[in-house]
Amino acid sequence: MDTYHVDENGYYGIFGGAYIPEILYSNVENLKNVYLQILSESSFQKELDDLLRDYVGRPSPLYFARRLSERYNCRIYLKREDLNHTGSHKINNAIGQILMARRMGKTRIIAETGAGQHGVAVATVCALMNMHCVIYMGATDVQRQALNVRKIEMLGAKVVPVTGGNATLKDATNEAIRDWCCNPSDTHYIIGSTVGPHPYPDLVARLQSVIGKEIKEQLKSKEKRDYPDYLLACVGGGSNAAGTLYPYVNDKRVKIVLAEAAGKGLDTDFSAATIHLGTVGIIHGSKTLLMQDDDGQITEPYSVSAGLDYPGVGPLHANMAQQGRSEVLAVTDDEALAAAMELTRTEGIIPALESAHALAVFKRKTFSPDDLVVLCLSGRGDKDMEVYASGTKSQDFKNHPKK
Numbered sequence: 001m002d003t004y005h006v007d008e009n010g011y012y013g014i015f016g017g018a019y020i021p022e023i024l025y026s027n028v029e030n031l032k033n034v035y036l037q038i039l040s041e042s043s044f045q046k047e048l049d050d051l052l053r054d055y056v057g058r059p060s061p062l063y064f065a066r067r068l069s070e071r072y073n074c075r076i077y078l079k080r081e082d083l084n085h086t087g088s089h090k091i092n093n094a095i096g097q098i099l100m101a102r103r104m105g106k107t108r109i110i111a112e113t114g115a116g117q118h119g120v121a122v123a124t125v126c127a128l129m130n131m132h133c134v135i136y137m138g139a140t141d142v143q144r145q146a147l148n149v150r151k152i153e154m155l156g157a158k159v160v161p162v163t164g165g166n167a168t169l170k171d172a173t174n175e176a177i178r179d180w181c182c183n184p185s186d187t188h189y190i191i192g193s194t195v196g197p198h199p200y201p202d203l204v205a206r207l208q209s210v211i212g213k214e215i216k217e218q219l220k221s222k223e224k225r226d227y228p229d230y231l232l233a234c235v236g237g238g239s240n241a242a243g244t245l246y247p248y249v250n251d252k253r254v255k256i257v258l259a260e261a262a263g264k265g266l267d268t269d270f271s272a273a274t275i276h277l278g279t280v281g282i283i284h285g286s287k288t289l290l291m292q293d294d295d296g297q298i299t300e301p302y303s304v305s306a307g308l309d310y311p312g313v314g315p316l317h318a319n320m321a322q323q324g325r326s327e328v329l330a331v332t333d334d335e336a337l338a339a340a341m342e343l344t345r346t347e348g349i350i351p352a353l354e355s356a357h358a359l360a361v362f363k364r365k366t367f368s369p370d371d372l373v374v375l376c377l378s379g380r381g382d383k384d385m386e387v388y389a390s391g392t393k394s395q396d397f398k399n400h401p402k403k
């Protein structure tokens with residue numbers, strides 16, 4: 001029995017669904033009716049596979065991290081999504097969705113972005129496909145991710161800074177949804193993670209599942225079996241994790257350990273650990289766990305990592321955690337910064353701050369020497385150099401508008 005993939009009504013257990021304003025109903029309904037068919041068309045698959053290979057650079061390597069393995073006394077492989085064109089796994093989804101948008105006759109693309117990685121990926125594929133592109137980004141993130149803003153603009157897209165809330169990912173998403181409501185017929189909204197109304201979480205998970213499928217193939221040729229003992233990934237909305245574990249969710253030999261952002265700590269007011277701190281509610285069209293106060297007002301999230309700074313989580317992850325299928329650790333800013341430095345000095349790889357949260361799991365859990373551990377290294381650290389160079393995020397912390 002498959003309890004972890006989406007059911008025919010768009011739910012994962014009690015989570016998911018499509019809670020959307022009336023004006024978006026036909027758009028979301030249309031996407032729901034066509035996405036599985038388009039994904040299965042051989043002409044679509046061929047175009048997608050060609051671009052993933054020649055444009056993105058797939059398959060991404062599965063790298064045996066020898067020194068890290070020695071340090072933690074187990075066998076560690078890194079799935080190198082950091083080597084993709086544009087520097088993270090986000091491009092896998094952006095390419096798939098823009099090909100889908102073209103087949104649906106859309107001419108204009110909108111997207112939200114936090115760290116800017118999704119914004120860069122979408123602006124990139126829009127340049128490639130000659131589509132009009134608008135990226136919504138929280139004003140706080142516009143400041144702390146200046147390099148990605150420059151890239152998005154150079155690629156020909158418009159960046160709209162959003163000033164509501166604490167001007168981060170949640171607020172950018174609200175604004176993108178507002179835009180879509182005003183332009184429902186010509187515009188496709190490329191959501192950047194496994195969040196939003198059904199069918200988005202499933203669509204994004206399927207487009208990212210190339211990560212897990214490649215892991216399977218690569219393990220088969222490098223090891224004597226095609227599954228690991230552990231899969232590790234970080235969770236913001238949950239797309240790199242979902243793609244990594246997609247082929248393995250119903251395989252109980254594979255243990256799943258995920259890292260969400262604890263920010264300054266679970267017992268502080270500065271956290272983005274949705275699965276630990278969240279309660280059931282509706283955000284951005286989906287029923288899921290979210291950080292909210294007793295009145296149902298969404299709590300402002302905080303993480304050193306802009307890509308994990310989100311008060312909700314994909315419904316599939318809410319369900320897997322609730323069912324006990326995944327173990328979710330809340331990793332603090334300081335743990336992530338230390339893990340980023342450690343990977344840099346042991347393997348010569350500077351990871352994205354998001355991915356560093358997953359790397360911090362090695363300090364928390366003990367593995368045995370025979371354990372085969374695959375970690376999704378979701379992105380590279382170029383965008384985070386200012387944080388790494390200063391060694392702390394204290395400046396942003398002081399500017400945090402809450403309390």
Ligand SMILES: *Cc1c(COP(=O)(O)O)cnc(C)c1O
Nearest residue numbers: 117193236237238239240354379
């Ligand atoms: C956006 C991002 C994340 C978080 O998003 P998910 O949908 O949870 O994967 C993680 N790592 C990197 C490098 C990102 O850019």
